Amino acid sequence: MLTNTEVRSKVLDIIADIALDDDVTGISDEIALREQLDLDSMDFLDIVMELKKRHKIEVPQEDYPRLATMQSCVDYLAPKFNQ
Amino acid sequence: MSSSEKYDCIVIGAGMSGLASGIRLAMYDKKVLILERHTISGGLNSYYARGKRKFDVGLHALTNFVGPKDKGKPFNKLMKQLRIPYDDFKLSPQNYSLISFPDKKLKFTNDINCLVQEINELFPDQVDGFINLLNHVKNFDEVNLNNETVMAKTVVRHFISNESLVEMIFCPLLIYGSAWENDMDFSQFVIMFKSIFLEGFSRPEGGVRTIINLLHQKLESLGASIRYKACVSKILTENNKIIGVEINDNEIIYCDKILSSMGLPETFDVVNDSDFFKKYPKPNIGKLTFCESILITDKKPKELGIDATIIFYNNRPEYLYQSPTTLFDRESGVLCFPNNFNYQNNNTYNDDYSEGVLRVTNIANFELWNQLKMGPNKEQYLEAKEQVFLNAKKILSASGLNQDYQILFKDIFTPTTIKRYTSHYGGVVYGSSDKSRNGKTPIDGLFICGTDQGFLGIVGSMLSGISMANLHVLQGDS
């Protein structure tokens, strides 16, 4: 079982690799990632592809909005990590 | 001969777009192979050496200059998609550039306010119109692949009534990025306007080699490979669907998809369907190509009175961006001074040239050069190159370069040189006047990237490679 903190850190690893020149240490969990970091739709697609590549987790297109904030990522992905 | 390995995607061409798309595909575990007919990478943006001296072919300046924190700008999108840190490009911004017409000069820098001020001084009754144009450009979604084609001069004349100013604004944008003569599609205008006037020019320390090395390192770290001296002689299809390529007329490699950066007419010509052009129109061959003189001098341009980075020189009231009826256009040209980027300001990066480097590019006529090159008298071709060189010196001096210098070395390349090294028909630099905006072709699994997808220049072609790989291979996949 991965705890929520562990899921958060796995997501953060992905974001840190994508937003290479951004500082990701101070990300707030409740505010949209888009507003805190230089992420656009191309980057969200990369987050989805990285989840598939690293963790074999599939995110269907209709669920993309659930990756909006760090908190919603954790809520949505934790069950998938633990499946 | 045929290899048993099958690839998810073959990329034709190791130019900027091919390398960038290869990186994206390898990053997401696609089995990808880049095929390049030449012995090195780079394509239109390549390099060579003569003795100890290193030369760049493309790259007067990298467009789209922004700082590392400028969110959402094309250059930073590019870096992010390729996972290359901003600092690795070692960019130094330009000093300033000039649009130089017979009776007026407009200066611009990487800060748009400079150009606004210049217009306010030289064309006071036009400045409000220019500011409105700026706002229109800023709010325009130029990369929407579904934009209608409208000619840019028609749109710009709604904002600017002075024809001289229209010509001056279009001059750098046309010669740095139009496949059409004298005008361009408005979306392309906006791309160029943003990349040159709103963002601006810079140069990586080390020039073209720095960019290519970064792309190579990335490809290598992802385990993708480039095969050189591998000329795609046929694109193989079955029932209108890609099955592979034939290279060097004798070897077959199978794949599911192809991203081609050869150019639209060049790609269609190697499709193994003899009825292809009965079913589909043949794309035009573009008309715009260049010759360039590179002078290596004992003094740097600053010591000779020029500190501008680029000068867009035009000696006529209007700017003729069209294939000339003579070998080359003597009355206009782009003067590029790689020593004149702002190296002092950020002490990190240096002018890597120990000597003066002066580059002068003129619009040229491919057919006329080709006739000379193919003709019986080699002397005529060499004599014509000498004329290009003498004219370059004349334009340099008309632009204020003091004559007190020695030329240590000179090299002149022509449209036939460009054709030889890039295989683009007509030696074109901005491709066909027909583009495949969404990258699709009539063949299932064959996609266009780079110049003939429509995004031009170094940054543009890399973005093209990335977006076509994303759209047609990575996304088209789930």
Ligand SMILES: Cc1cc2nc3c(=O)[nH]c(=O)nc-3n(C[C@H](O)[C@H](O)[C@H](O)COP(=O)(O)OP(=O)(O)OC[C@H]3O[C@@H](n4cnc5c(N)ncnc54)[C@H](O)[C@@H]3O)c2cc1C
């Ligand atoms: C003199 C000059 C100055 C320039 N200055 C600038 C500048 O200052 N700023 C800027 O942004 N841009 C500049 N450019 C333009 C820029 O270099 C190009 O827009 C860009 O490099 C195009 O990249 P591409 O990948 O679309 O195409 P290409 O570079 O043409 O890549 C296509 C590749 O495909 C290969 N190929 C072709 N046919 C085959 C085949 N059958 N099989 C295998 N391989 C094949 C070619 O050898 C080539 O390597 C300049 C270009 C020139 C020539």
